[in-house]
Amino acid sequence: MKKPVKALGDVTRQANKKLRRERIFNIAKRLIAAKGLEDFTISELAYEAGVTTPTIHNLFGKKSDIIKELVSNLIEKMQGIALNPPIDPIENAKFFIDNVVAVFEQEGDFYRAAFMSAERVRLFDPRVPDGIFQRAQQLAAPRKEWYESGLFLGNIEPSTMMKRVHNSYRLGRIDWVSGYIDLNQLRHQVLEGMFLVYASDASPELHARLIEEINGLISL
Amino acid sequence: MKKPVKALGDVTRQANKKLRRERIFNIAKRLIAAKGLEDFTISELAYEAGVTTPTIHNLFGKKSDIIKELVSNLIEKMQGIALNPPIDPIENAKFFIDNVVAVFEQEGDFYRAAFMSAERVRLFDPRVPDGIFQRAQQLAAPRKEWYESGLFLGNIEPSTMMKRVHNSYRLGRIDWVSGYIDLNQLRHQVLEGMFLVYASDASPELHARLIEEINGLISL
DNA sequence: CAACACTTTTTACTATCAGTCAAAGCTGCA
DNA sequence: TGCAGCTTTGACTGATAGTAAAAAGTGTTG
Numbered sequence: 001m002k003k004p005v006k007a008l009g010d011v012t013r014q015a016n017k018k019l020r021r022e023r024i025f026n027i028a029k030r031l032i033a034a035k036g037l038e039d040f041t042i043s044e045l046a047y048e049a050g051v052t053t054p055t056i057h058n059l060f061g062k063k064s065d066i067i068k069e070l071v072s073n074l075i076e077k078m079q080g081i082a083l084n085p086p087i088d089p090i091e092n093a094k095f096f097i098d099n100v101v102a103v104f105e106q107e108g109d110f111y112r113a114a115f116m117s118a119e120r121v122r123l124f125d126p127r128v129p130d131g132i133f134q135r136a137q138q139l140a141a142p143r144k145e146w147y148e149s150g151l152f153l154g155n156i157e158p159s160t161m162m163k164r165v166h167n168s169y170r171l172g173r174i175d176w177v178s179g180y181i182d183l184n185q186l187r188h189q190v191l192e193g194m195f196l197v198y199a200s201d202a203s204p205e206l207h208a209r210l211i212e213e214i215n216g217l218i219s220l
Numbered sequence: 221m222k223k224p225v226k227a228l229g230d231v232t233r234q235a236n237k238k239l240r241r242e243r244i245f246n247i248a249k250r251l252i253a254a255k256g257l258e259d260f261t262i263s264e265l266a267y268e269a270g271v272t273t274p275t276i277h278n279l280f281g282k283k284s285d286i287i288k289e290l291v292s293n294l295i296e297k298m299q300g301i302a303l304n305p306p307i308d309p310i311e312n313a314k315f316f317i318d319n320v321v322a323v324f325e326q327e328g329d330f331y332r333a334a335f336m337s338a339e340r341v342r343l344f345d346p347r348v349p350d351g352i353f354q355r356a357q358q359l360a361a362p363r364k365e366w367y368e369s370g371l372f373l374g375n376i377e378p379s380t381m382m383k384r385v386h387n388s389y390r391l392g393r394i395d396w397v398s399g400y401i402d403l404n405q406l407r408h409q410v411l412e413g414m415f416l417v418y419a420s421d422a423s424p425e426l427h428a429r430l431i432e433e434i435n436g437l438i439s440l
Numbered sequence: 441c442a443a444c445a446c447t448t449t450t451t452a453c454t455a456t457c458a459g460t461c462a463a464a465g466c467t468g469c470a
Numbered sequence: 471t472g473c474a475g476c477t478t479t480g481a482c483t484g485a486t487a488g489t490a491a492a493a494a495g496t497g498t499t500g
Contacts, residue, residue, distance in 0.1 A: 012497060013447065020448095038258075042487065055449055057488065119398075120258075126400050155431045156416070157438060164416050167409075171391040178339075180346050189387075196376070196384050199420035200430075210420075211375045218377060232468060233476065240477095262458060272479055277459065279477095 021059050024049045028066055033109035037067070037116050067117040074114035075132060077103070089146055089206065090213055093194040096139075097169075100190075101183050104176070108183075115177040124170075140166035142198075156201040168193025188217055241279050244269045248286055252333035257287070257340060287337040294334035295343075295352065303359075309366055309426065310433055313414040316359075320389070320410075321403050324396070328403075335397045344390075360386040362418075376421040388413025408437055 027048050032040045042063055046053045060066050081103060085095045104111050118124060118132075126133040141162040146152040152161075172190040175181045181189065192214060199210040247268050252260045262283055266273045280286050303319065305312045324331050338344060346353040361382040366372040372381075392410040395401045401409065412434060419430040 010446085010497090016496090017448085041485085043485085052450055053487080054451090054489075058448070063487065122398075126395070156419075156434055160412060160416070160434060160438070164413060167388075167391055167413065171387050171394075174391075174394065175346070178342075192380060193384060193387065196380075196420045197416055199376075200416045201419075214376055214380060218380070230468095230476090236467090237477085261456085263456080273458080274460080274480090275478055283458065 017059070024051075024056070024059060025066075025069070029070070029110050029113050032070075032113035032116070037113075037120060064121075067121060070110075070114040070117045071121060071123050074111070074118060078136075087143070087145060089142070089151060089198055090195070090209060092143075093191055093198070097187050097190045097194075100169075101187050104186075105183055112177050112179075115173065119174075119177075137162060137166040140169065150203055151206045152198075152201050153203060154201070161197055161201060164197040165194050168197065192217055237279075244271070244276065244279060245286075245289075246329075248280075249290070249329040249333045252290075252336065253329040257336050287340060290330075290334040290337040291341055291343055293330070294338055298352070298356075307363070307365060309362070309371060309418055310415070310429060312363075313411055313418070317389075317407050317410045317414075321407050324406075325403055332397050332399075335393065339394075339397075357382060357386045360389065370423055371426045372418075372421050373423060374421070381417055381421060384417045385414050388417065412437055 024045070028040070028045050031045060031048065042053050042056050046056050049056070060069070081099050085092050123131075124133045124136075125131060126137075128134070142152060142158050142165075147154050147158070169190050172181070172186045172193070175189070176183065176186045195210045195214050195217075199207055199214070202210055244265070248260070248265050251265060251268065262273050262276050266276050269276070280289070301319075303316070305315045343351075344353045344356075345351060346357075348354070362372060362378050362385075367374050367378070389410050392401070392406045392413070395409070396403065396406045415430045415434050415437075419427055419434070422430055
C-alpha cells in the first residue's frame with residue numbers, strides 16, 4: 001500500500017489554481033448578473049475565460065456548485081453588515097438600509113447574481129428553523145429599549161413588528177434584484193415600509209417624527 | 221389560384237382538438253406548479269400526456285408560448301374581478317384576502333404556474349404606466365370615506381398607504397407561489413400587513429380595533 | 441537544465457433539452 | 471368505403487451540462 005503523495009510543487013500550484021479560479025469566478029458573476037441565471041451557460045463562461053468547458057467543471061464542479069458558492073459568499077458578506085446600530089429607531093432604520101445600499105452599490109453585479117441564485121436554491125426558505133431567513137429576520141427585531149423608554153407602546157407583539165419590518169426589506173430587495181427598482185428606490189421603499197410599521201405602535205412623539213420622515217421621503 | 225378549402229369535418233375536429241389541448245394544458249399546469257418553470261420539460265409533459273414531443277409543439281407552439289398562454293389566461297381572469305367590497309376598512313381587508321384565497325384555492329395549480337410565468341415575463345413590472353402592477357395597486361387604495369369619516373387621520377399620503385398595502389399582498393403572494401407558505405398563512409400574513417399599515421394612520425378608535433384584530437391573528 | 445511526478449487542460453464523448461420537418465396515420469364526412 | 475385534409479410521429483438538428491481518458495503543462499530537485 002502506497003501512501004498518496006502530494007506533488008512537490010503543490011503549494012505553488014494551489015496558489016496558482018486559486019488565482020485562475022478567482023479570475024473565472026469573477027467572469028461568472030459578471031455573466032450571471034448581466035444575463036440572469038437562465039441564460040448563463042458553462043460554455044459561454046468557458047469561452048469568455050479562454051478555456052474549455054471541462055476546465056470549468058474541473059475548477060468548480062457542477063453548475064449548481066457555482067451557484068452554491070455564490071450563495072455561501074453572500075452569506076459571509078451579509079454577516080458583516082449592521083453591527084453597531086444607533087439607538088434611535090429612525091436612525092436605526094436609516095443606518096440599516098444605508099449599510100445595505102452601500103454594500104449593494106459596491107458589488108451590484110455580485111449581489112444580484114447571488115440573490116438570484118439564493119432564491120433558486122431556496123436558501124431563504126422561511127420554514128427552515130435557524131435558517132438564513134430566521135436569522136435575518138432577527139436583525140429586524142425592535143429593541144427592548146424602545147419599549148422601556150416608551151417610544152413604542154407595546155400594543156403590538158414585537159415579533160409581529162419584526163416580521164413586518166423584515167418583509168419591507170425583503171420585498172424591496174426582491175424588486176431590486178429583479179431590476180424593477182434602483183438602489184435609491186430600494187432605500188426609499190424599505191424606509192417607508194419600516195417607518196410605517198413603526199408608526200403603527202409608536203408613541204405620539206415618535207409617531208409625529210415618523211410622519212415627518214415618511215412625508216419627507218416622497219419629495220426626494 | 222385555388223382557394224384554401226376547410227376540411228369538411230372542421231367543426232368537429234376543432235372541438236376535439238380543443239378538448240385534447242385542454243387536457244394537456246391541465247397536465248402542464250400541474251407539472252409547473254409542482255416542479256417550477258425550470259424543471260418543467262416538454263418531454264415530461266409529452267410523456268405524462270401519453271403523446272410525443274412534436275404533438276406538444278403542434279398543439280402549443282414553443283415552450284414560451286405555453287408560458288404566454290398562462291399569462292394571458294391570468295390577465296383575463298384578473299380583469300374579471302369586479303368586487304363590491306364592504307365599507308369598513310377591517311371588513312374590507314378581510315373581504316379582499318378571503319376572495320383571493322378562495323380563488324387560489326379553487327385553481328391552485330393554475331395560479332401558481334401562471335404567477336411564476338408572469339414573473340418570468342416581467343408582467344408585474346411596476347415601471348410600466350397603466351400596466352397590471354399599477355392597476356392592481358389602485359385596488360389597494362384607501363377609500364375617501366375613510367378620511368371623511370375620520371377613521372383615517374390623513375397624516376400619511378393615501379398613495380403611500382396604497383403602495384404599502386399592495387406590497388403586503390404582493391409579498392404574501394410571492395411566498396405562496398414559491399411554496400413557502402400555504403393559503404392559511406397567506407391570509408394571515410396579508411391581513412397582518414394590511415392592518416399594520418392601516419394602524420399607522422388610524423383614528424384611536426380604529427387603531428384599537430386593529431390592534432385587537434392583529435393580536436387575534438396570532439392565536440390562530 | 442533535464443527528467444520526473446503530479447496537475448491541468450483538452451479532445452471526444454454521452455445524455456437531455458427545445459424545436460423542426462416530412463412522411464405516415466387517422467378522422468369525419470359524403 | 472374512399473378521400474381530403476388534419477394530426478401524430480420518427481428521425482433529425484443544434485444547444486446544453488457533464489464525464490473519461492489521453493495529451494499537455496508545471497514546479498521541483500538532482
